[in-house]
Amino acid sequence: MAAEEENKINVLVIGSGGREHAILWSLKKSPLLSELYVLPGSDAMKDLATQIDTNINNSINVIKACKDRDIKLVVIGPEEYIINGLGDVLKEEGIYVFAPSKAAAKLESSKSFTKELCKQYGIPTAEYGYFVNINEAKQFVDKMKKPVVVKADGLTSGKGAIVCKTIEEAYAAIDLILVQKKFGIAGESIIIEEFLEGEEVSFFTFVDETNFVILGSAQDYKTVNENNEGVNTGGMGAYSPVSVVTEEVRHQIIKQVIYPTIHAMKEIGRPFTGILFAGLMITKTGPKLLEYNVRFGDPETQAILPRLESDLLEFIWLTAKGELGTEQIQFNKDATVCVVVASKGYPDEYQKNSIIRGLDKIEKLPDILVFHAGTKLDINNNWISNGGRVLNIVARGKNIEEARYKAYAALDMLDWPEGFFRYDIAKRS
Structure with missing residues (x-):
């Protein structure tokens, strides 16, 4: 891709966490970049990008900030801004956005939506039930007679899944979410699914509604304590690449999970653009989808981006414009x-x-x-x-x-x- 001065672009990254710090670090190296901005950002990001001082929760302010600075592309980090539709209003103003629409973001905002999509399109996933009623949920646990995972249906910053090895633990998790309202509105309904044995993997794909390019994989560590004990967090660490993702497994993931999902979302009128983050369990019988997220992972991004040989901005820009081609992402040997x-x-x-x-x-x-x-x-x-x-x-x-x-x-x-x-x-x- 040519990087003449007139083709360079001003870019805004939305967010203030470690993921966004890593994205800024990677974008800063691109020959396509003119000016780099961040909103709200943090003190640590000032060496990489210019902080914009405006109310991020007021979309009119964000639009004005973009137009005043001739920002051509906005990269949204945190899921809440995607799910609240910030990308939609920016796109309506002619600004390119690297993030899915609010409609497509339902893949992350509703676990029951994703489970139903899996059922409808034959995407491999764990056996599950969807519940709003406490007694029905507990009856389902009784019938399962095996370890389960109880999940709040909505957004919980990665903290809403509780692994239950016994019936008593499952009952307690159901009560915690549905009775004690641990996760508020996000836990008004729950998913209960079989506990899958295997290696958990985070798998990332650039998608421009139709075409896709694989970014790569990482394994993250969700629980607060060693040996996968304690409550779930947003993530306590990650590494990349993941040895369990062999060429054969990679091919299975693409054929059985990624491609059918992209096709399904287009068919139901919710075409997906952005980064598709599949949380997978690699089992003895192949990959199974645990959940989807609709943005870069945190902390997986911090592990993957330092391995990139390719220009991150190039692939983000092509994705946002709907122009992904056949060029594949290249990695260094690290x-x-x-x-x-x-x-x-x-x-x-x-x-x-x-x-x-x-x-x-x-x-x-x-x-x-x-x-x-x-x-x-x-x-x-x-x-x-x-x-x-x-x-x-x-x-x-x-x-x-x-x-x-x-x-x-x-x-x-x-x-x-x-x-x-x-x-x-x-x-x-």
């Missing part, structure tokens, strides 16, 4: 491991504003990247915590083992008693 550092207490209550020391030393290490997920600068220019998930330490190596060693060696230099991280990221790789 393996990557991303470890999330979170505030103690996350994903429940946690304290903010504690000083984080040692980042200046970590950032100077070879093969280490630091993406900020929830930090800000205090009046003395100290980095302080400003969220649940606070930092992403990403290491590159010639294989997963080397990258893992480098990541944890870097974490040894972090001085932040109020934070914690898992010690087993990529251990099973």
Whole structure:
């Protein structure tokens, strides 16, 4: 693709987390880029992009900000803005958007919608039931006679799935969501599905309604504690590539899951554009879909993007314009491991504003990247915590083992008693 001055574009990234920090870092390298903006952004992103000071929840303000700066393309990071239809209003104003429509985003906003789509189009998934009634839900658990996963139907920032090994645990999960309203409106209905054995994989695909290009895969670690114990979080770490995704498995995923989904969404009048994030379980009988997300994964993006040889902006721009071709994404030979550092207490209550020391030393290490997920600068220019998930330490190596060693060696230099991280990221790789 030509990168003459007149073909360069101004780009806005929506978001302020580690995922968006990684996206900005990757976009900044593109010869297609003219000016890079971020909204709302964070202190850590100021070296990469110009922060826009406007109310992100007011679409009129966002449109004006884009037009004032001749922004041609908007990349939306967090799912809530996609699901609330920000992309739709920007597209109506002639601005290219890398994100699906509100209608297509139902793949993420409603697990029951996705399950019904799977049933209708023969996409492999776990056996399941959909419930609003507590007694009916518990009767279904009794009939299953095996471990289940109880999920809130709506959006819960990745925290709404509860693995239940016993009937008692399943009853408790049903009560937690339907009676105690743990997830509010997102838990007014639930999905109960069989617990699948296998390797969980996050699989990412660029889609422009009809054509698609595979971005790649990562494995993330959802639970707060080691050995996949404790409650689910937004993600405590990830690594890429994933050895279980062989050429054969990749082909199965595309043929049995990705292609039928793209076809189905077009056929039902909800054509999909953007990044399709399939959460899959690779079982003994092949891949099965656990859920769809309609945006880049967090923290998977932080693990995948440092492996890119191709120009991320080129593929995002082609996707947004509906012009994806046959060119495939190229990767370098690196393996990557991303470890999330979170505030103690996350994903429940946690304290903010504690000083984080040692980042200046970590950032100077070879093969280490630091993406900020929830930090800000205090009046003395100290980095302080400003969220649940606070930092992403990403290491590159010639294989997963080397990258893992480098990541944890870097974490040894972090001085932040109020934070914690898992010690087993990529251990099973």
